Amino acid sequence: TDEKQRVKKYSTFIESLPKIYKSTLHALLQHLYRIQQCSHLNGMPSEKLAAVFSSCLFQTQGQTPQEMSVIRDLISNYVTLFSVNEDQVQQMETENSFITRWNEKKDTAGTQTRASGDLIFEVYLEKREPEQCCLIKLSPSMRSCELAETALSMRSDTFKADDLWTTFEVIENGELERPLHHSEKILEQVLEWSALDCPSSAFLVIKKFAGAKRMAGGKAPTDPRQFLKSDYLKFSDGSSKLLSGHKFQDKYVVLRSEKLLLYRDIKNTKAEKEIQLKMVKCYLGLKKKLKPPCNWGFTVYTDKHQWHFCCDRRETQISW
Incomplete structure (x- = not known):
């Protein structure tokens, strides 16, 4: 032609x-x-x-x-x-998607984005303080482990080789945090912040995670679909119904066959609620506005729901 x-x-x-x-x-x-x-x-x-x-x-x-x-x-x-090449084209499309989605959220919610057009992000080491901040360019292919290594290499401090540094995604003004799996792509997670009420309150922090050492040292089950864990936990779905408010109620919680199941008590055979694990994200912490009865817990996010669980101690929280 x-x-x-x-x-x-x-x-x-x-x-x-x-x-x-x-x-x-x-x-x-x-x-x-x-x-x-x-x-x-x-x-x-x-x-x-x-x-x-x-x-x-x-x-x-x-x-x-x-x-x-x-x-x-x-x-x-x-x-x-x-x-x-195809990878470069995909990178441009991903970066364009990021910029437009954040700008759309900024226009509707009045929030400010910290990411510039070339996708340079503030990443914090151990805690969110100005002197602990590193500016790192995120590529669409960058994974959690690579981000942690990059941030640590930019600091002059010396770190022990056996320390398990982990990238955490922190949302809800620091109330909820999620340790990312080492293979998770960072940019894909950050893109989802545009769905938050206040995207600018979310950030990334690199810190040591004791739970990572426990998981790394433990023996993995032969078939993860058969993994079984159960316990009584205080539960709230965060609804604001007149009768229940944000009240936490005792539920028997079972983790089995790639599902999270909620029972009224241990004697019941039919679950009141259930959710596929592949559809959720699990964050350490609970929103203060829910007035949880204890200091430890975790929050399970899906596209439509948030489940809040209280734990009696830190070890139980990390275990779940």
Whole structure:
């Protein structure tokens, strides 16, 4: 087709450019390509971008239809012209998704995002204090263990090799925290903060986690689907019904066959509530507004519900 022939000629011309010119053109077209990918939000498709930038890229006035057509072609065919691989394309799409979702949340909730367009995040070491902050660029492929290693390497302190440093996702103004599995992708978790009432209250912190050592040293069950754990815990679903309020009630809680089951008591055979474990996230801690009867507990999040459990001591909390 005519477009394929034009793209082939563009490629030949681009390859003939001096290295610094080619790199500059690459950076500019990548930026414009990403802008036009969000044209449904910013109203700037490649045609409008070409009209704006053609005068900058040509030594003539740059406003003729032919010149604007060339710039439009360069923007639209950026991936082909610069042999951008699939992983890089996916990274741009993920970063665009992140930026637009946070901006949408900011517009509706009036919150401020701390992430800049190049996805540089504040990551804290041990506690959320200015002097403990590291600025780290998150790529879509960065996993929890890599983030922890990067943050530790940026500090001049020395750390023991056998210390198990873990990345924690902290939400609800520090009331809830979740130790991330070492293989979890950080950016995927951060993207979900846009669903929070106040995304800017969430942050990442790297710290030692005693529970990680216990889990690492323990023997894994042959079949995790048959894992069984049970105990009486105080439970609340956080509802504000007139009769129950936020009152915590005793429930017999069973973890079995990849499900979390709630019974009225140990004698009952039919669960009052159940949920598939693969559908949940479990956070250490409880919201203070629920007025929990003890200091230890954990919160189970699903897309639609939040379950709150009180524990009698710290060891029970970590065990669950």
